[in-house]
Amino acid sequence: MTKCGECNEGLLDGAVCSLCKQTFHYNCIGITEGGYRKLGDRKSTWRCPKCKSGGLCLQVNTPTLSPTHEPSSKILEEIRTLSSRMTAFEELVGQIKLMRDEFSELKSSVVEASTIIKDFGLRLQNMEDRLLEVEKTKELINGLQSRVDVLECERDAAEQWNRMNNVELKGIPQTANENLLDLIVSIGSKVNFAVTKQQLNFIARTPSRDYNHPKPIVACFNSRYVKENFVTAVRSFNRESALSANLLGLRGSAKIFANDHLTTRNKVLLNKTKQLAKEMGWRYVWVKHCKIQARRSDSSPVCVIKSDKDLQKITKGEM
CATH class of the missing domain: 1.20.5 (Single alpha-helices involved in coiled-coils or other helix-helix interfaces)
Structure with a gap:
């Protein structure tokens, strides 16, 4: 094993002096391994400190320090510490x-x-x-x-x-060449309420989406009060008997109803009111003077339903 030319301890790698050919620990001669490596080709001309000072290290692996060189030893020690x-x-x-x-x-x-x-x-x-x-x-x-x-x-x-003067009749069969004026006069006669043609403004069948039933008839009276009395007479007759097509000389036994002529919005509202009243146990829902009215029982006050918001009166039981 190669020994350091300075401390005489074994080493595997170190700086080689080009003059005395001895190998040294990097720390022993005051240089770093990185600094020595950076010399590159100049490592072949590198000399140890003693050779640089003019002395020769001819005795390989012989300690360079002696008792007479104590100051140099301290310097080297300081150099090692500094390194x-x-x-x-x-x-x-x-x-x-x-x-x-x-x-x-x-x-x-x-x-x-x-x-x-x-x-x-x-x-x-x-x-x-x-x-x-x-x-x-x-x-x-x-x-x-x-x-x-x-x-x-x-x-x-x-x-x-x-539409206050209008009455809507449902359940009357439609025939060819029918005379609706005569038909209204005939109905008035059957329900004991005389109606003349002069009391009517117009009368016509109106379109309907219910194709399973005949188109309803809308009759407009000149006087709202005559119209109200006519509707009352038909309803009274239906409570006691039944106004049907065969009583008017028409085919069929379907019952004929007379109601106020409501707008589409009010018809929808009437159906909602009837459905909700049935669910909540209210006994009466009817239309008077084109206004939807409801009552829970015979002794309860009447509720007027004008909009969907008023349906809460039935839901919450408000009077």
Whole structure:
């Protein structure tokens, strides 16, 4: 095994002097392994400290220190300590450089994140502005919808008012070349309420989606009071007997009904009222003067149903 030309201890690798040909620990001669490696081709001309000072290390593996050279020994010891510190310092420099690189990457990441957050903030603000616009639009639409509902109610009320003199007859079979005026006069005669043609403004059959039954007949009286008395007479007759087609000389025994001529909206509302009253155990639902009315029992007050909102009177049992 090769021994260090300075401390005479074994070594596997070290700095080789080009003059005395001895091998040295790096620390023993005050250099670092990295520094020696960096010499490259110049390692072939490298000389140990003693050879540089003019002395020769001719005795291979012979300690170069002696009691007479104690100051040199202290210097070498200091050099070794300094070299060790330099090695630690180089490691510290490397760590600082690594930390600097990491900090630079972190700084780039922070800048990138800041840009993303700023962009996100702008988008978020944009979304908030749009949400505010949507809320305003929603409020506007709700206001318009409320106005439309009011207008529809007013229009329906006006239409219903125009039908106040109308009576709707259902269950009368349709025949060819029928005379509806004579038919109304005949019905009045059967129910003991005289009707003249002069009391009628017009009479006609109206379209219907119920193809299983004949089209209803709508008769318009000149006087609302005459119309009301006519409807009352037909209903009274039906309670005691039954006004049917065969009593009028027509085929069939279907019962004939006379009702106020309701608008489409009120007809739908009437069906809802009847269905809900049946579910809630209310006994009476009827129409008078084109107004839908309901009563829970004989002793209960009358509820007028004008809209879907009024159906809560039946649901909650309000009077």
